[in-house]
Amino acid sequence: MKKLIWALSLLFAGLSACTQSSRTDSLGKLIDQARDEAGKAKLLILRSRSYAAPQTPLALADAQQALAIYQQEKDEKGQVDAYVQLSGLYSRQNKYLLALSVDSISYSLSEKNNYKQGLAFSSSNMGRNLQQIGRFKEAHDLLTKSLLLFKETGQERETAEVYNRLGIISRRLSDFSASLQHYDNGIAVARKYDLGPSLANLLMNKANTLNESAKYDEAIDLHLQSIRIKDRLKDNRSLVQSYNNLANVYNTTGQFEEALHYYRLAATMSEKTGNKTSLALAFSNMAIASARIKRLDSIEYFYQRSLSLFLETNDKPGTAMVRNNLGNYYHETGKYDQALEELRKALEMRKGTGSIYDIASTTNTIGVVLRKLKRYEEAEQHLVKSLNMVRNDGSALQQTIYRALGDHYQETGDFEKAAAYQAKYISISDTLLTEGETVNMVKAQSKYEIEKKENQLALAKASEELNAVRLANRNRTIALMIGLALLLFAGMLLYFRSYQLKKRAALALTQKNEKIETLVKELHHRVKNNLQVVSGLLSLQSNRTEDESARAAMQEGRSRINAMALIHQKLYTETDLAAVDIKDYLENLSGSLAGSFGYKTGSIQTEVRLKDPNIDIDLAMPIGLIVNELVTNAFKHAFAGIRDPAITIRLQQLQEKKLELQVMDNGKGMGEEKPTSFGMKLVQTLVRQMNGQLSVRSNPGTAYTIEISTT
Structure with missing residues (x-):
């Protein structure tokens, strides 16, 4: 019965695409009906998140529209949410540098507004994108910061992905114990909140660390657990990674036919999903597996395809890995000069990533190639340097370096050192892959295959039962x-x-x-x-x-x-x-007044410093009358005996709801001014009407300053 229910769930999982389409349609209706711009922007971001990977252009359009609305509304927290979504979409397209530039904007806006949730997501995104371009230490610091912020803001669900990223970085920095601890923390969160996709990725990446720690049976078991979840979720994009990684374990343990099978699956699925990074990785791995089973005709082709794809996506760690593998291939085929050239390019790129494990691996291989070229002193330097870089953790790389040092000293006649390193090599070999672990690997694979066949049978049975129900209800359905x-x-x-x-x-x-x-x-x-x-x-x-x-x-x-x-x-x-361009209006008014009193238009300077020069007629009218009175007063009374008369009219924004109007002249002051004249009474009345305040300063000249409330 349980198997029947499980099979039915698989059948109905196929309806998920319809459900997703229904959700985007529903959000589309809500967006059309949204009455305010802020609500519309939030709905646009929700719809952007609901699109699947093949619909990334639609998701980008929604996120960019939301950003434009938030910018128009001057909602900086909303802008952060839109930038965070854009970063994720650019990262999905392997545009990591563009994503980083967006992250820096969202991070700055979050800091400015003390928006901790925005800081958490911005830090997490920056960490993810820095990791993708190989800047591991910077990525580690930012992800650690985002982890603390997510916990502080009560967003524990988001920490699962951060733990996953920290686990990957710790593995690349050869800190395997920290890597496994991060994965265990993330797995606990994913299981607590039933985060299926996150759980699958955490299991897969933990298996990768176990593989590099030479715990192969545990690695295969976790890879198969991850594949079961991804199969159930129909997550083909993520399945590609699992197939690649599972094949890596088989390749490491000498099961090359099995490895090549999974690499081919990964390549086929990568081409269907359009994932260039995964396709590049699959080609590189297929080259390695082909070399192991002596299929030499296509090895260099696979490497070159892989290298061109990694270069196209600007994936520096991937490019370094392919150059390293190509160097290994040239070494194995006796092309030592070509091998040395590719390996040195790989080493230079890996130094930029800070991945100690990768740097040590390439340095060791360069040492081996130099020994083949009889450059013994340089060879010894590289081999010893690579050994000093790896931790004393009994890893497969440490075993490889011991063997290389043993061979080196054997060839150079230092038999005492040769024997010592060969003994260490044998000691690790005895612990790396025991017979029991090999059996466990076979058992795990067999269990997975049996489950798969049982599920297929259950699915077939469920399909027959459903067909019978459909046939019985066909007429009713037609009606x-x-x-x-x-x-x-x-x-x-x-x-x-x-x-x-x-x-x-x-x-x-x-x-x-x-x-x-x-x-x-x-x-x-x-x-x-x-x-x-x-x-x-x-x-x-x-x-x-x-x-x-x-x-x-x-x-x-x-x-x-x-x-x-x-x-x-x-x-x-x-x-x-209902609104007047006040700058244009004041310039015309002042020019008219100057002409009416026989002065040059240039004797009046007009300065308007407003966010928006268009102001309401109810405010423009009293401002115009006040300027008219004060300028008229100046021309009538202020300039007797003044050689170069000048008047300045300045209107500027003080605060959001407050303006300042100034009328200043270089005349002789208020000696002949009549504060009780009709003109001044009119000015005072207009100032009170605008809830303003008038102040007058004299000597030199006269300056009228009026603070106007626009409320």
Whole structure:
């Protein structure tokens, strides 16, 4: 019964793609219905995360759209979330340097806003991408920091992947005990929260460390556990890695046909999934396995294919590995000069990664090649250096170095040292792969194959039962489908009718809005014309009036009317019917005032320092009237006897909701100013109307400073 249920679950697992499609469709509807931009951006990031690997371009488009919204809204925490998602997608495409540049932005924004969750994800992403390009020590520090931040912010689930990365880095730095401890910590978290994909990767990577520690039977057992989980999850991209790694164990233990079988599986699946890194690794491994079983015709071809793919993806650790393996191949075939060239290139790249195990391995092989070239002094230096780099942990590499040193001293006639190192080599050989471990490896593989066959049989039985149920319910299903089709047709008719009605309503609304916009523009035009008529009447009247004080009052009134008319003229010509470009307005107003008093336009300087120069008409009107009064006052009273009169008008942003208006002249000060004049009373009234504060400074010149609240 249990097997039947398990088989049924496998059948229905095939529906996961439909479920995923349904989820993205549901999120798409929510995005279309989102009323605020911030909510829409969050939904876009959720949908970006829901896309599978082949849909990466769609995922990128959603993440970039979310980022644009957050930037427009000036939501820096939201920008961090979008950058974190973009980094993951670039990393998925092997664009590690681009991902790192995105990580640095998200890290800086997180620090600026004290956004600990963003810091945790940014540090984790940077660690992952630095690991991929071989900068292991920097990656280790950042991943350790992200681990602490995830724990501090209560995101224990996220630590599983961080432990996985730390385990990989510790293995590359030859700290096998730390590597295994990190994996065990991550496995505990993955099992606690039922994180299937993370658990599979942790088991696989722990098996890799066990393989390098020469614990081959445990490594194979864990690899097969990981493959079972990935089979169940249909995670083909990750299965490629498992096949490669499992084959590596078989290759190390001399089971070359078995190794080549899994390498071929990995290569075939890599080509289907488009994973260039995994395909490169598979080609390199196929070359090694082919060499072991003496299939020499395709070895160099496999290496060159692997090298070109690693170079294409800028994978430096992978490139170094292939050059190292190619050097080994040239060494084994007696092409010692070519071997030395490739091995030295590999060593130089591996020094950049800080991977002690890899550096020691390449250094040892260079020593062996130098011995073959009779360059004994250099050979001894390399062999001793490689031995000093490895830990005394009885690893397979340590065994290899002991053997190389034994052969070296045997050939150079130092038989005492040769015997000592050969004894150490034999001592480790006895502990590396026992007969019992070999049996355990075979048992683990057999158990996996038996389970696979039993599952296939259970699946076949379940399929027969399901076919019988389908046959019995076929007529009912057909009737139901016909009914649903009729309902769908009726729904489509209703939707089409509703769409037509909405389209007509939208058209009517657009036409109405256009009429309103035309009427408002016409209103501003007529107000401007009427104000100009009044201005003209005042001009005529002032020409007929002999009383100088009355004539001056009319001219002042005319100046105020012109200031207001200029605003309505601007509104008539602009697309925004409720806001004025204050910089352009003040420049035109000041030029008009200078001309009316016989001064050059250049005698007035206008400075506007605002985030947005377009301000509301209700604020622009009093600002214009105040500037009109203060500039008029300056021209009338301030410049008697002044050779080069100058006025500065400055409008700047003090705070988010506060502006500062300054009108300054280089005149003789306020000696002749009448603070109780109508003009100054008007200025004070307008300042109170804007909830502002007026201050005056005199000698030299006069400077009016008005703080305006825009609330």
